[in-house]
Amino acid sequence: MRNASGNGFDSSDSLAVSGAAEGTARLHDIPPSITPSHGDDSHLLSRIASPADVKALAPNELAELCREIRATLLAYGHQHGGHIGSNLGMVEATVALHRVFDSPRDRIVFDVSHQSYVHKMLTGRADAYLDPDRFSEVTGFTNPDESKHDQFVLGHTGTSISLACGLAKTRDMEGPNSGIGNVVAVIGDGSLSSGVAFEGLNNAAEQGGNLIIVFNDNEMSIAGDFGGMYGPLARLRASGGTAQPNLFNAFGLDYRYVESGNDVSALVAAFEEVRNIDHPVVVHIHTLKGAGYDGAGHVAGTSSASVGNVHEPDSAVSDTGVRPTSNVLHSEPWHSDHCNLSDHEPHEGQCEASHWQNPDSAIGKADNPRKHYGKMAMAALEPRFADEPGLVVISPATPGSNGITHEFRERAGSHYVDTGITESHAVAYAAGIARAGGTPVVATTASFFQRAYDQFFQEMSLNRSRVTVLDFLGGVSASDNTHSGAYDVAMFANIPGVTMLAPTSADEYLADLAWATAPSGATHAPDGPVVIRVPGEPLLSAERDPSLLPLTGGRFAAHPRPATRSHGDDGYRMLDWRVNQAGSAVALIGLGNAYPLAEQTAAALCADHGITATVIDPRQCSSLDCATLESLRDGHTLVVTLEDGQREGGWGEKVTAYYANHHVPECDAAGHDRNPRVLNFGADKEFTDRVPLDVLDERYGLTVHQVVESVTRCF
Numbered sequence: 001m002r003n004a005s006g007n008g009f010d011s012s013d014s015l016a017v018s019g020a021a022e023g024t025a026r027l028h029d030i031p032p033s034i035t036p037s038h039g040d041d042s043h044l045l046s047r048i049a050s051p052a053d054v055k056a057l058a059p060n061e062l063a064e065l066c067r068e069i070r071a072t073l074l075a076y077g078h079q080h081g082g083h084i085g086s087n088l089g090m091v092e093a094t095v096a097l098h099r100v101f102d103s104p105r106d107r108i109v110f111d112v113s114h115q116s117y118v119h120k121m122l123t124g125r126a127d128a129y130l131d132p133d134r135f136s137e138v139t140g141f142t143n144p145d146e147s148k149h150d151q152f153v154l155g156h157t158g159t160s161i162s163l164a165c166g167l168a169k170t171r172d173m174e175g176p177n178s179g180i181g182n183v184v185a186v187i188g189d190g191s192l193s194s195g196v197a198f199e200g201l202n203n204a205a206e207q208g209g210n211l212i213i214v215f216n217d218n219e220m221s222i223a224g225d226f227g228g229m230y231g232p233l234a235r236l237r238a239s240g241g242t243a244q245p246n247l248f249n250a251f252g253l254d255y256r257y258v259e260s261g262n263d264v265s266a267l268v269a270a271f272e273e274v275r276n277i278d279h280p281v282v283v284h285i286h287t288l289k290g291a292g293y294d295g296a297g298h299v300a301g302t303s304s305a306s307v308g309n310v311h312e313p314d315s316a317v318s319d320t321g322v323r324p325t326s327n328v329l330h331s332e333p334w335h336s337d338h339c340n341l342s343d344h345e346p347h348e349g350q351c352e353a354s355h356w357q358n359p360d361s362a363i364g365k366a367d368n369p370r371k372h373y374g375k376m377a378m379a380a381l382e383p384r385f386a387d388e389p390g391l392v393v394i395s396p397a398t399p400g401s402n403g404i405t406h407e408f409r410e411r412a413g414s415h416y417v418d419t420g421i422t423e424s425h426a427v428a429y430a431a432g433i434a435r436a437g438g439t440p441v442v443a444t445t446a447s448f449f450q451r452a453y454d455q456f457f458q459e460m461s462l463n464r465s466r467v468t469v470l471d472f473l474g475g476v477s478a479s480d481n482t483h484s485g486a487y488d489v490a491m492f493a494n495i496p497g498v499t500m501l502a503p504t505s506a507d508e509y510l511a512d513l514a515w516a517t518a519p520s521g522a523t524h525a526p527d528g529p530v531v532i533r534v535p536g537e538p539l540l541s542a543e544r545d546p547s548l549l550p551l552t553g554g555r556f557a558a559h560p561r562p563a564t565r566s567h568g569d570d571g572y573r574m575l576d577w578r579v580n581q582a583g584s585a586v587a588l589i590g591l592g593n594a595y596p597l598a599e600q601t602a603a604a605l606c607a608d609h610g611i612t613a614t615v616i617d618p619r620q621c622s623s624l625d626c627a628t629l630e631s632l633r634d635g636h637t638l639v640v641t642l643e644d645g646q647r648e649g650g651w652g653e654k655v656t657a658y659y660a661n662h663h664v665p666e667c668d669a670a671g672h673d674r675n676p677r678v679l680n681f682g683a684d685k686e687f688t689d690r691v692p693l694d695v696l697d698e699r700y701g702l703t704v705h706q707v708v709e710s711v712t713r714c715f
Contacts, residue, residue: 043068049124051098051149062099062264066091066320069118070292072129076117077346077357080135083114085290085346085354086188089218089262092320093186093285094118096267097214100275101182104148107167111160111187111197113142115216116150123149139480139689155482156451157421158194160185164211165203172209182275186214189233190221190397193420204280205252211280212271213253216261218289222397223352226420237286254281261287262322290354291322293347323348352400367403369540370472373509374403374443377470377534380510381441381517382408385415390438391517392417396426402443402472423448427455431465439517443470446485453491460529461497468516469531475593475644476696477536481689489591490649492531493621499575500531500622502592504539505554508619515574524574536593537693538644548596550603551581551615577625583612584635586711587676591618591651594642594681594702601642601707609712621651624658633664633674638714640679644702647682656680679710 044061045068048054057065069091077084095118097108103123110116120138121129124147128138142150152163164185171180191197192215204211217233219225235243241257248255256274260266267285274281316324346354367375384391393416395404409416419426423444430440449456449471460467473479474488493500501516503509509532516530538548546553556578577589581602590598595617605611614636616628621643632639639659641652656678664674683700697703701710 045069045072045121045126046130048122048126051101051103051122054095054098054122057099059265062095062268063319066095066264069095069121070321072121072126073117074292076129076135078360079132081357081359081362082117082140083355084117084357085293085351086115086218087117088292088354089287089289090115090186090216091118091291092262092264093214093216093267093287094122095264096271097184097186098122099264099268100271101184105179106182106184107151107164107180108149108184108186109151109160109164109167110142110154111185111191112157113150113152113154114140115186115188116142119149120147123147136690141480141482153482155480156448157191158187158197159200160187160191161197161200161204161213164213165200165207168209168211169207182210182212184212184214186216188221189215189217189219189225189230190421192229193221193225193227193422195422195424201248201251201253208279210277212274212277213280213282215248215282215284216287217284218261218287220289220350220352220354221420222355222401223399223418224350226418236284241284248282248284254279256281256283258283258285261285262291262318262320264320288322288348290346290348290351293351293354294323352406356401366544369534369536370401370445371403372540373506373534374470374472375405375408376403376506376510377441377443377513378404378408378412380513382412385412388439388519390433390436391415392430392433392438392440394419394426394430394440394442396423396442396444396448397421398444398448402445402470404443423452424455427452427467427469428459430467431455431459431463434465434467435463437520439466439468439519441468441470441513441517443472445472445483446474446488447479447483449488450491456492456495456498456529461495464497464528466520466526467529468513469529470513470534471531472534473536474533475536476683476693476700476702478690478693478696481687484688486645486683486688488533489621489643489645489651493651494649497528498531498622499526499528499620500533501574501620502533503535503619504592504595504617505556506535506543508556509535512574526574533592536644538593538596542596549599551599556580556617575620575623575625577628578617578619579614579628580617581613581615583614585611585613585637585715587614587616587632587636587639588642588707589616589618589639589652589655590642591621591644593644597642597702597704597707600704601640601711604704604708605711608708611711618651624654626658629655629658632676635672636676637672638679638711639676640707640711641681642702642707643680643682645682646685647680647700648685650680650682652678652680652682677714679714681707681710 044065070088073084073087101108110119117129125138128134138146141153141155143153144150164183167180168183171178171183187197204213217237229247232245232247236246236257240259246255256270258266258270270283274283346357381391381393393404393412396419399409399418419429426442430442433440459465471488471492474485476486477484489500492498501512503512512532516526516532518525542548542554586605588598588602598615602613602615605613618625639655641655643651647653659675659678667673681701688696701707
């Protein structure tokens with residue numbers, strides 16, 4: 001059985017763990033007097049069942065509602081974790097949106113939608129944040145299955161303007177019968193780096209008609225904001241919205257600026273001014289990311305440990321719970337945060353740690369696989385920078401989530417590039433580096449790479465670009481339906497010319513990285529792109545507890561066996577499969593994260609049924625080791641493939657197809673058919689939403705007892 005813990009994805013309200021030490025400095029205590037209680041009608045939030053209730057409040061009650069929402073978010077972050085920082089910054093804006101607009105007739109589209117917690121509280125789902133027993137009732141993103149107030153399931157970025165254009169187009173074509181009023185797209189400065197956001201702006205200006213783009217500028221992306229547009233945006237903020245060039249005016253869009261983006265009254269006034277407008281307009285609001293976290297003592301270049309956690313006097317806190325911060329005065333305000341705090345120490349302002357808050361229950365846990373293996377890869381690459389000027393690590397945002405630490409980035413200097421949330425650009429950029437003779441390594445999450453599929457085909461593969469891709473969080477997981485990595489093998493391994501490796505140990509992972517990034521012209525270096533599926537929780541658990549690999553204890557042979565020469569005569573033979581136990585009757589082939597299941601199943605077959613199975617680690621999934629498959633014809637009547645990814649279109653079916661397409665008529669010496677039967681185990685072709693990993697394993701038959709049962713039924 002695989003361990004369900006430690007997913008560590010920045011994607012949903014599932015628990016994520018990090019390596020923060022026990023005793024990490026806590027955020028300021030939340031005064032119980034302003035923390036709403038479930039079912040307590042004395043608090044405003046408990047009485048909000050729909051946006052109509054927000055509209056019914058007296059003007060002087062809006063600030064109190066914001067304060068209660070902020071207190072709820074702070075408590076929720078400690079207990080459950082999630083994208084708390086982005087929501088804290090959007091409290092006043094979301095209250096103002098529902099005060100002014102008439103959802104769902106007025107359509108509000110949240111980009112990424114990880115900042116929609118406040119929207120959910122105001123649209124009948126407050127109990128999912130107030131009552132710990134109901135925390136799992138809502139996703140971390142908008143979802144029309146939850147509420148008519150949610151327009152789309154969105155977990156990736158940059159698309160809200162395009163989606164809003166589509167809603168507005170239908171409204172304008174159908175007229176009053178469309179049932180659609182104002183159309184509002186909410187997008188942040190980090191999301192604006194996505195190319196599709198610019199495509200949406202371009203279309204909006206030409207299309208015309210009512211379209212309101214709320215541009216939430218908190219001077220932060222996931223890490224920093226990177227790109228040439230952030231300087232002009234900083235000058236717009238500094239000038240009160242009057243500086244030129246104005247990016248939005250350049251597209252032909254009307255523009256308004258609201259400096260006080262955490263002032264609910266100012267926002268209500270701004271939104272009332274543009275409600276029912278007859279042309280597209282951008283309302284640029286300047287907000288504070290993480291507004292309400294303890295901002296005291298967090299100064300650029302320092303940490304809470306070095307300056308203490310001295311709270312500002314109560315008089316310095318706004319009437320909606322926003323604390324003053326000193327962390328917005330960097331010399332390069334659109335670049336990365338310099339505090340480098342852990343996921344348990346988020347604070348106001350330019351704070352990377354406030355992107356994703358881990359719950360208090362995760363304090364002291366070891367690094368999840370993404371951080372563990374990401375740090376390992378960076379540690380292997382860093383010593384090469386001095387002698388390899390063309391070696392560049394590229395992260396399209398999300399660096400810290402994948403173990404690309406702040407310290408590494410600072411030391412790497414120009415050898416590290418954060419392109420912002422721009423997966424398509426990142427891959428094409430890497431192909432350009434490779435064409436010039438450089439060595440690019442692109443690292444991000446499996447589900448984010450879907451956004452660059454065209455670039456993988458064209459710029460990377462068709463051009464035989466020597467690009468190395470680190471594919472994090474690939475495989476079946478308990479993530480939400482927008483961030484599942486179960487489709488990565490079906491995606492990458494079916495692109496012509498791509499070599500996809502699935503290492504099953506830290507040593508092999510580093511060897512794969514060294515091979516993939518070998519200097520051009522080096523002996524046996526790959527001649528095209530290489531995708532390395534970063535090991536996941538089952539493999540990390542096995543490294544920490546070798547008993548989870550009962551046959552080998554993780555002590556694999558240095559070279560594959562049998563000693564085939566099918567892929568070259570070099571000592572490492574990168575693409576050959578490894579036979580870790582030679583047996584008969586049954587062959588178990590476990591790909592990547594599913595390899596521990598192969599060993600555990602083999603041990604159970606031997607102990608309970610006297611079957612000594614052959615156990616194979618294929619090590620890669622982009623080609624078949626035909627010599628090994630042919631060797632299984634003798635003495636094996638059953639071949640079992642195990643993969644923790646989508647079965648249909650995945651890797652295991654290629655083994656089935658091989659034997660079906662290479663049928664041999666003769667029997668072996670014992671008179672047995674030399675065409676083994678093949679069983680494929682993997683995930684169904686479906687979207688799953690926060691389903692526990694052990695439940696998914698059971699559903700897909702990826703458990704020891706289910707594989708054993710299926711095997712024994714064949715004899």
